[in-house]
Amino acid sequence: xxxxxxxxxxxxxxxVLGIGELRQGDDLAAVIAEPAPPLQDGDVLIVxxxxxxxxxxxxxxxxxxxxxxxxxxxxxxxxxxxxxxxAERDALRIVETRHGLVLAAAGVDASNVSRNELALLPIxxxxxxxxxxxxxxxxxxxxxxxxxxxxMGRPWRAGITDAAIGVAGLTALTDPRGRTDVYGNVLxxxxxxxxxxxxxxxxxxxxxxAGIPIAVVRGVARDGKLPDDGLGSRALIRGSxxxxxxLGTSEAIALGRExxxxxx
Amino acid sequence: xxxxxxxxxxxxxxxVLGIGELRQGDDLAAVIAEPAPPLQDGDVLIVxxxxxxxxxxxxxxxxxxxxxxxxxxxxxxxxxxxxxxxAERDALRIVETRHGLVLAAAGVDASNVSRNELALLPIxxxxxxxxxxxxxxxxxxxxxxxxxxxxMGRPWRAGITDAAIGVAGLTALTDPRGRTDVYGNVLxxxxxxxxxxxxxxxxxxxxxxAGIPIAVVRGVARDGKLPDDGLGSRALIRGSxxxxxxLGTSEAIALGRExxxxxx
Numbered sequence: 001x002x003x004x005x006x007x008x009x010x011x012x013x014x015x016v017l018g019i020g021e022l023r024q025g026d027d028l029a030a031v032i033a034e035p036a037p038p039l040q041d042g043d044v045l046i047v048x049x050x051x052x053x054x055x056x057x058x059x060x061x062x063x064x065x066x067x068x069x070x071x072x073x074x075x076x077x078x079x080x081x082x083x084x085x086x087a088e089r090d091a092l093r094i095v096e097t098r099h100g101l102v103l104a105a106a107g108v109d110a111s112n113v114s115r116n117e118l119a120l121l122p123i124x125x126x127x128x129x130x131x132x133x134x135x136x137x138x139x140x141x142x143x144x145x146x147x148x149x150x151x152m153g154r155p156w157r158a159g160i161t162d163a164a165i166g167v168a169g170l171t172a173l174t175d176p177r178g179r180t181d182v183y184g185n186v187l188x189x190x191x192x193x194x195x196x197x198x199x200x201x202x203x204x205x206x207x208x209x210a211g212i213p214i215a216v217v218r219g220v221a222r223d224g225k226l227p228d229d230g231l232g233s234r235a236l237i238r239g240s241x242x243x244x245x246x247l248g249t250s251e252a253i254a255l256g257r258e259x260x261x262x263x264x
Numbered sequence: 265x266x267x268x269x270x271x272x273x274x275x276x277x278x279x280v281l282g283i284g285e286l287r288q289g290d291d292l293a294a295v296i297a298e299p300a301p302p303l304q305d306g307d308v309l310i311v312x313x314x315x316x317x318x319x320x321x322x323x324x325x326x327x328x329x330x331x332x333x334x335x336x337x338x339x340x341x342x343x344x345x346x347x348x349x350x351a352e353r354d355a356l357r358i359v360e361t362r363h364g365l366v367l368a369a370a371g372v373d374a375s376n377v378s379r380n381e382l383a384l385l386p387i388x389x390x391x392x393x394x395x396x397x398x399x400x401x402x403x404x405x406x407x408x409x410x411x412x413x414x415x416m417g418r419p420w421r422a423g424i425t426d427a428a429i430g431v432a433g434l435t436a437l438t439d440p441r442g443r444t445d446v447y448g449n450v451l452x453x454x455x456x457x458x459x460x461x462x463x464x465x466x467x468x469x470x471x472x473x474a475g476i477p478i479a480v481v482r483g484v485a486r487d488g489k490l491p492d493d494g495l496g497s498r499a500l501i502r503g504s505x506x507x508x509x510x511l512g513t514s515e516a517i518a519l520g521r522e523x524x525x526x527x528x
Binding site for chain 2: 161182
């Protein structure tokens with residue numbers, strides 16, 4: 001990174017090709033070390049959460065591929081992963097997970113898994129990222145950063161983008177606050193969610209259909225070193241207390257009515 | 265793009281170095297054509313909205329650099345750019361602009377401009393993107409895509425990321441719905457906001473302090489061609505009617521109270 005900013009002169013995003021089917025207990029570092037482009041100090045691995053869920057056994061396996069049975073199991077799983085309902089409409093539930101993430105369906109996913117399976121998010125994606133980083137260091141002797149990514153919807157915007165749910169070995173949120181731009185203006189509120197930008201960049205080569213779950217982003221490190229505040233992905237989560245959108249609009253309107261004694 | 269997906273095998277993000285100070289009336293295509301890495305068919309230019317605002321004269325120029333006077337002017341400008349207040353707390357206002365964008369401070373910005381200036385967003389960023397694309401074609405004979413980017417905050421997430429507010433020459437929102445993954449699962453809701461992912465990727469080389477307002481993303485096109493649905497950035501805007509977060513939580517609670525005759 002150039003002094004204090006998150007800018008870098010030239011970045012490459014490389015797919016990790018040849019990642020086959022993964023199962024519980026597979027060593028993700030070993031699986032990646034084999035087919036990856038030769039990794040370098042300062043590379044950032046962008047890893048789709050699904051492959052972490054598979055190797056960590058965070059899968060629900062049904063004894064049937066019946067779509068209705070699977071949907072029932074999915075709804076049960078969403079409830080189990082939810083600590084707080086943020087908004088819902090029809091079958092769509094946007095909830096806060098145990099990680100503090102606000103996600104549709106609590107991140108429970110039925111795509112890119114077998115038709116009798118459902119994937120749950122990793123229990124502790126920062127720790128998963130840490131283990132992968134350690135594993136790559138042990139096998140290849142290189143210091144990489146790791147971002148575990150998941151797709152997220154956004155209020156007011158159509159479509160999903162990938163964002164970071166687990167981070168190791170790099171600073172997820174840069175903080176140039178208090179610094180000045182070239183005109184002398186003090187930058188007051190421009191913390192940049194670099195790990196989310198890395199996750200989004202990785203998705204440009206990964207894709208949802210292409211069967212490429214892992215990418216390497218090269219060039220964000222200066223002299224092979226990534227800045228790291230040790231906070232992992234936690235810095236990216238804004239607590240619900242300070243969020244202006246801690247509840248969906250319909251839910252908040254209902255709360256306002258109840259508040260003044262109007263039975264709903 | 266590989267058949268129908270948005271995946272690509274290898275992407276580069278290159279900074280456009282040597283963009284000097286820009287003024288109203290400057291020909292952005294000419295300014296970029298000179299210092300850019302040699303552009304190729306299918307390259308995507310990621311252009312910070314600020315430089316478009318400068319060349320299009322979307323600046324407020326005060327006769328003083330007094331911070332208080334500037335703040336007053338900023339609040340007036342925010343009001344003029346706002347069609348709907350979504351949420352506010354203290355000095356922070358999150359509003360819908362005439363473009364349909366939901367943005368803090370209506371995109372009115374006091375960074376990376378002179379200390380007596382404020383930047384407004386371009387009037388029609390899709391048209392600005394279109395003009396730049398045409399200008400590059402006329403000067404260099406290459407077909408590029410253009411994404412005009414601006415930084416956006418997100419509910420539930422700390423920090424900002426760059427997103428696309430203007431798009432020309434490429435499809436902003438891919439739609440693999442109805443297609444199946446390798447397991448035979450039908451993908452139902454996974455529209456991908458590729459233009460937002462491109463904007464985020466571009467920010468990895470641009471940065472807020474580095475004085476690099478433009479980047480080139482190379483490698484998303486297949487055989488030099490970018491898919492283009494002609495919709496520009498409009499596809500990325502989810503109308504407030506169908507948004508679960510069309511109002512901030514406090515605003516919606518107040519609305520619920522009023523709704524049942526409780527004076528606020």
